Amino acid sequence: MAKLEASGVTVEYVMPRNGEHLVALQNVSLEIEEGEFVSIVGPSGCGKTTFLNAVDGLIPIKSGRIRLNGREVKRPGRDRAVVFQSPSLLPWRTVRDNILYGLELQGRKHEEQSREIVERLIEVVGLSGFEHVYPSQLSGGMQQKVNLACALAVDPELLLLDEPFASLDAQTRELMQEELLKIWEATRKTALFITHAIDEAIYLSNRVVVFAARPGRVREVVNIDLPRPRPLSLKRDPKFLAYADHIWALIYDEGRKQQANRGNNNGNSHSNRERALSGGGGATTKPGRSTLRRLLPAAFRKLRDRGASGPVAVVR
Numbered sequence: 001m002a003k004l005e006a007s008g009v010t011v012e013y014v015m016p017r018n019g020e021h022l023v024a025l026q027n028v029s030l031e032i033e034e035g036e037f038v039s040i041v042g043p044s045g046c047g048k049t050t051f052l053n054a055v056d057g058l059i060p061i062k063s064g065r066i067r068l069n070g071r072e073v074k075r076p077g078r079d080r081a082v083v084f085q086s087p088s089l090l091p092w093r094t095v096r097d098n099i100l101y102g103l104e105l106q107g108r109k110h111e112e113q114s115r116e117i118v119e120r121l122i123e124v125v126g127l128s129g130f131e132h133v134y135p136s137q138l139s140g141g142m143q144q145k146v147n148l149a150c151a152l153a154v155d156p157e158l159l160l161l162d163e164p165f166a167s168l169d170a171q172t173r174e175l176m177q178e179e180l181l182k183i184w185e186a187t188r189k190t191a192l193f194i195t196h197a198i199d200e201a202i203y204l205s206n207r208v209v210v211f212a213a214r215p216g217r218v219r220e221v222v223n224i225d226l227p228r229p230r231p232l233s234l235k236r237d238p239k240f241l242a243y244a245d246h247i248w249a250l251i252y253d254e255g256r257k258q259q260a261n262r263g264n265n266n267g268n269s270h271s272n273r274e275r276a277l278s279g280g281g282g283a284t285t286k287p288g289r290s291t292l293r294r295l296l297p298a299a300f301r302k303l304r305d306r307g308a309s310g311p312v313a314v315v316r
């Protein structure tokens, strides 16, 4: 049995203005095995975040089924932890106390084991010596490492990451990819990772799922047959570059279709079109403002519903 089984997932949004239905995902099927690292790439607006939110149980699906460990996903749960693109931590808490937060929510604040988990994670994410500093005293990359540690602290069954490095500069982003891979190799957490950067997806993943332009469908699943551990220099390997070319061609094709559709729809354009076409050759892209606007309120709503405001790395 696969760890995550999504079969025939369709998601529709109802536009509040006119009541029209927008099909964001159509008949998406995807299985992720225990300990696998799977990325989703695709043109902007193709439904990547929607799929992640559906797996997180945040939005209802119209049809299909999502199961984690054989159990139907109906709402958010402790078996999943999410890291969003914007590093956002509780500013009045130190690094250590931010990582402890998820365990506190589970009523495990005073357990000896919780202290050990936090200490080990600080080491794993390479923040030893920064335990007692506050988020404002950390760089963006370091803050995102804390977010990652927050998500890992609760030992989720599935780690969901939605463009976690999108707001970092190119150099920090590469270093974070290397760090994430080390962490993943140490923990072997089953991970679903969303990105626009093709090189990031290939470098990290066992498989890269390319989504078709909206409505989101699985266009192709590319198995990444590259050895691990993976040094960053692997990105210059001809086999790596061949994967990048192939995925780039798929996304380019989808981007062109999307553009053509928009032309037919009388200029009803998506402001992030260029992003869909700029992921090739390892290019990194900035997070769309629309994505930020949508995601952040959703993240805080989730925390508010639990009666607390907290880090954007959502733990339960």
Ligand SMILES: Nc1ncnc2c1ncn2[C@@H]1O[C@H](COP(=O)(O)OP(=O)(O)OP(=O)(O)O)[C@@H](O)[C@H]1O
Pocket: 013, 014, 015, 022, 024, 042, 043, 044, 045, 046, 047, 048, 049, 050, 051, 214, 272, 288, 291, 294
């Ligand atoms: N809450 C919502 N209400 C209505 N439409 C939505 C909502 N959230 C997303 N959409 C629409 O669903 C489609 C898929 O959006 P989604 O955010 O999942 O795409 P994405 O692939 O993550 O895009 P990006 O790469 O820009 O982050 C888009 O057309 C978007 O406008």
Ligand SMILES: [Mg+2]
Pocket: 048, 049, 050, 291
């Ligand atoms: Mg998105």
